[in-house]
Amino acid sequence: MPLIAQPVHPGAGAVLARLHAIHSEQGYLPETDLRAAADELAVPLSQLYSAAAFYPAFSFQPRGRHTIQVCLGTACYIRDSDRLLEKIETSLGVKQGETTEDGMFTIETVHCLGACSMSPVIRVDEDTYGRLRVDRVTRILKKYRPGEPGEKGPEEQGI
Amino acid sequence: MKIKTPSDLEKLRDHGQSMLFPQGPRVSVGMATCGLAAGAGAVFDAFRQAADNLRFDLTLVATGCIGYCQEEPIVDVRMPGLGRVLYARMTPEGAGRLIRSLASGELPHENALASVPEEGPDIPKSAEVLSGLLTINTLPFYAKQHKIILRNSGLIDPRSIEEYAVRGGYHSLRLALLHLSPQDVIDEITRSGLRGRGGGGFPTGEKWQVCSHAAGAEKTIICNADEGDPGAYMDRTVLESDPYTVIEGMTIGGYAIGASHGYVYVRNEYPLAIERIHHAIETSRESGLLGEDILGSDFSFSIEVIRGAGAFVCGEETALIASIEGGLGEPRPRPPYPAVNGLWGKPTIINNVKTWASVAAIVEKGAEWYAGIGIEGNTGTAVFSLVGKIANTGLVEIPLGLSLDEMIQGIGGGGLDGKRVKAVQTGGPSGGCIPADLFHLPIDYESLKQAGSIMGSGGMVVMDEDTCMVDVARYFLNFTMEESCGKCTPCREGTRYMYTILTRIIEGEATPEDLALLEEIAMWVKGASLCGLGQTAPNPVLSTLRYFRDDYDAHVSEKRCPAGVCRALIRLIIEPEQCTGCGLCLRECPVDAVRGEKKAPHSIDADLCTRCRTCYDICPEGAVEIVR
Numbered sequence: 001m002p003l004i005a006q007p008v009h010p011g012a013g014a015v016l017a018r019l020h021a022i023h024s025e026q027g028y029l030p031e032t033d034l035r036a037a038a039d040e041l042a043v044p045l046s047q048l049y050s051a052a053a054f055y056p057a058f059s060f061q062p063r064g065r066h067t068i069q070v071c072l073g074t075a076c077y078i079r080d081s082d083r084l085l086e087k088i089e090t091s092l093g094v095k096q097g098e099t100t101e102d103g104m105f106t107i108e109t110v111h112c113l114g115a116c117s118m119s120p121v122i123r124v125d126e127d128t129y130g131r132l133r134v135d136r137v138t139r140i141l142k143k144y145r146p147g148e149p150g151e152k153g154p155e156e157q158g159i
Numbered sequence: 160m161k162i163k164t165p166s167d168l169e170k171l172r173d174h175g176q177s178m179l180f181p182q183g184p185r186v187s188v189g190m191a192t193c194g195l196a197a198g199a200g201a202v203f204d205a206f207r208q209a210a211d212n213l214r215f216d217l218t219l220v221a222t223g224c225i226g227y228c229q230e231e232p233i234v235d236v237r238m239p240g241l242g243r244v245l246y247a248r249m250t251p252e253g254a255g256r257l258i259r260s261l262a263s264g265e266l267p268h269e270n271a272l273a274s275v276p277e278e279g280p281d282i283p284k285s286a287e288v289l290s291g292l293l294t295i296n297t298l299p300f301y302a303k304q305h306k307i308i309l310r311n312s313g314l315i316d317p318r319s320i321e322e323y324a325v326r327g328g329y330h331s332l333r334l335a336l337l338h339l340s341p342q343d344v345i346d347e348i349t350r351s352g353l354r355g356r357g358g359g360g361f362p363t364g365e366k367w368q369v370c371s372h373a374a375g376a377e378k379t380i381i382c383n384a385d386e387g388d389p390g391a392y393m394d395r396t397v398l399e400s401d402p403y404t405v406i407e408g409m410t411i412g413g414y415a416i417g418a419s420h421g422y423v424y425v426r427n428e429y430p431l432a433i434e435r436i437h438h439a440i441e442t443s444r445e446s447g448l449l450g451e452d453i454l455g456s457d458f459s460f461s462i463e464v465i466r467g468a469g470a471f472v473c474g475e476e477t478a479l480i481a482s483i484e485g486g487l488g489e490p491r492p493r494p495p496y497p498a499v500n501g502l503w504g505k506p507t508i509i510n511n512v513k514t515w516a517s518v519a520a521i522v523e524k525g526a527e528w529y530a531g532i533g534i535e536g537n538t539g540t541a542v543f544s545l546v547g548k549i550a551n552t553g554l555v556e557i558p559l560g561l562s563l564d565e566m567i568q569g570i571g572g573g574g575l576d577g578k579r580v581k582a583v584q585t586g587g588p589s590g591g592c593i594p595a596d597l598f599h600l601p602i603d604y605e606s607l608k609q610a611g612s613i614m615g616s617g618g619m620v621v622m623d624e625d626t627c628m629v630d631v632a633r634y635f636l637n638f639t640m641e642e643s644c645g646k647c648t649p650c651r652e653g654t655r656y657m658y659t660i661l662t663r664i665i666e667g668e669a670t671p672e673d674l675a676l677l678e679e680i681a682m683w684v685k686g687a688s689l690c691g692l693g694q695t696a697p698n699p700v701l702s703t704l705r706y707f708r709d710d711y712d713a714h715v716s717e718k719r720c721p722a723g724v725c726r727a728l729i730r731l732i733i734e735p736e737q738c739t740g741c742g743l744c745l746r747e748c749p750v751d752a753v754r755g756e757k758k759a760p761h762s763i764d765a766d767l768c769t770r771c772r773t774c775y776d777i778c779p780e781g782a783v784e785i786v787r
Contacts, residue, residue, distance in 0.1 A: 016466060
């Protein structure tokens with residue numbers, strides 16, 4: 001038996017799985033849930049917190065009802081997705097990483113959504129919109145505002 | 160059904176035969192992420208609706224991606240007695256018309272892309288199915304492709320283990336488990352010449368051999384599906400379109416090295432891939448093709464999926480392992496390599512999705528067959544995502560050794576909108592930009608490395624005359640700066656400093672000394688960083704400095720951006736003679752910098768204008784000009 005206490009291993013992938021579970025349920029990582037998870041996984045809270053802070057997918061702040069992900073992958077970038085981002089930012093009045101005051105939208109950028117052949121691409125929640133041009137952005141966002149007719153999701157239309 | 164013996168496998172295959180080749184018509188809609196982004200979901204629903212309305216009996220299937228993403232949504236229609244045809248750019252309205260034609264017993268011409276000669280019964284094998292319609296393998300996009308990794312993609316229902324079995328699935332697993340020793344399998348892979356398709360290019364068989372000899376009874380298999388390179392989506396497509404081939408490859412790998420457990424680590428940004436691999440693992444477990452005593456052998460194997468969380472560095476194998484263990488996804492120095500000291504310090508084989516997807520085919524058809532494809536030292540095939548400013552975007556699988564020119568001009572059809580291709584970026588942020596005058600080079604690990612890039616995992620982003628190479632270099636440095644985990648100083652600080660200099664260049668504030676400093680820092684970051692991320696981060700800068708020095712000089716000495724991209728160095732004006740005053744740019748300008756009355760020529764307020772070029776993009780008259 002080693003005399004110095006050895007680190008305890010949570011199961012393979014257990015930390016990530018737990019953080020994902022909290023995040024998908026709460027929309028972010030509240031402190032109370034993190035503390036409970038640390039106890040349950042028998043890992044120090046500091047380890048759980050540093051992992052959560054390391055990965056871009058996790059947020060410590062509540063997010064908007066809808067998450068807009070603007071893809072800044074290479075194929076999207078050279079087909080000017082930074083302009084889509086600018087348009088979304090100006091039309092919602094918040095910057096990437098921020099949430100609109102009414103709590104409807106959070107804007108995020110991602111390094112690649114893997115739909116490069118459809119560049120430039122954005123994703124709103126689960127819907128991926130490809131072959132975009134700046135002038136379609138407003139119509140797409142309208143769809144996610146209650147009571148406003150907007151452009152349908154890609155699942156409901158042929159583009 | 161439970162598959163316990165080879166004859167059970169035959170039954171599975173027979174069952175799949177009737178699904179893949181039904182007696183009635185079969186309509187398959189490509190519904191991988193790219194197809195869905197192009198509207199395949201609505202097309203699928205429209206087929207269902209139209210068939211229901213006409214009470215037309217057909218098998219409607221959601222398949223994966225057949226590769227020709229440019230033409231999505233793509234629909235594969237199989238009509239017994241008539242033939243099999245691919246239809247491109249399908250719309251819900253088109254779907255309705257197509258069903259009406261099928262119901263009246265004919266394959267229509269509208270939207271027909273190519274006919275598919277196939278092995279199934281009841282289908283005319285040769286001849287023109289429709290007059291003037293080419294077969295798929297004579298289309299320029301497909302003519303030079305050789306599909307091994309993508310052999311089932313877009314052809315089968317990725318949720319159906321039966322259809323996978325019809326295409327030869329589990330034949331290799333049966334062969335390995337019941338007729339080959341673990342060493343036989345390793346030898347077969349070694350002799351095939353297969354090299355790691357994640358980009359490292361390390362001989363796969365050699366790696367397996369090391370792991371097989373490593374001390375310790377407990378060994379692990381990992382499939383690296385943390386496909387982080389921007390501009391690359393090969394691994395996503397394989398998982399979404401043919402997940403069973405990855406499972407079969409991993410199981411054979413587990414048998415070869417003596418592992419009983421495997422993990423698939425998938426990028427967080429790929430929800431559909433995660434869902435489909437989960438489903439395939441579950442189905443395999445229910446069928447007994449994963450679990451205890453597979454196919455009556457005494458070999459047991461299980462697989463779990465782990466969802467990443469958005470950190471690019473986790474694509475590096477030691478960082479990926481650290482991430483699975485629950486710590487920070489930070490790399491550690493190698494050696495020791497994971498084959499000896501991996502997950503929880505135990506021997507671990509970690510290979511890319513495409514490497515695993517190649518394994519079953521090699522075991523089935525033999526090392527000699529595989530080694531005969533490609534060129535010496537670079538055998539077999541690799542998959543590339545051909546994207547950016549190119550006419551035909553899509554996923555392409557080629558024998559290694561094909562030239563860049565055959566890839567970009569031949570398969571890709573040249574530049575987008577007829578523009579001149581300037582360069583191709585390979586290997587993601589670790590790679591470089593190869594100029595058009597080197598397109599005679601063959602695509603293999605060594606040639607691309609010599610040219611200052613790398614083959615990488617398969618991203619090929621094509622750039623044209625409107626792409627600024629300094630801006631591209633800065634884009635990649637921004638990427639690596641943000642993704643640097645911060646553990647080692649050269650990468651953490653060096654990428655930040657290079658990014659700062661590149662920003663000065665594109666803003667027209669750099670001096671010639673800055674260029675020299677940039678080059679010097681690049682060499683240090685390359686030489687002194689801890690892992691592959693930092694060691695290769697300077698490649699986009701070094702390769703563009705090497706081949707596109709004129710672009711840099713124009714920014715530094717003349718304060719000019721020849722491509723008309725860098726905002727500080729351009730102006731936008733509206734040509735009054737060409738402007739019709741339609742008001743589109745006025746409406747879409749994000750900063751309200753456009754002025755003008757309806758039906759009268761508009762103008763741009765240079766003080767407000769941020770040079771985002773939105774007006775330039777959307778003007779239907781081409782009246783907006785970039786002053787460079």
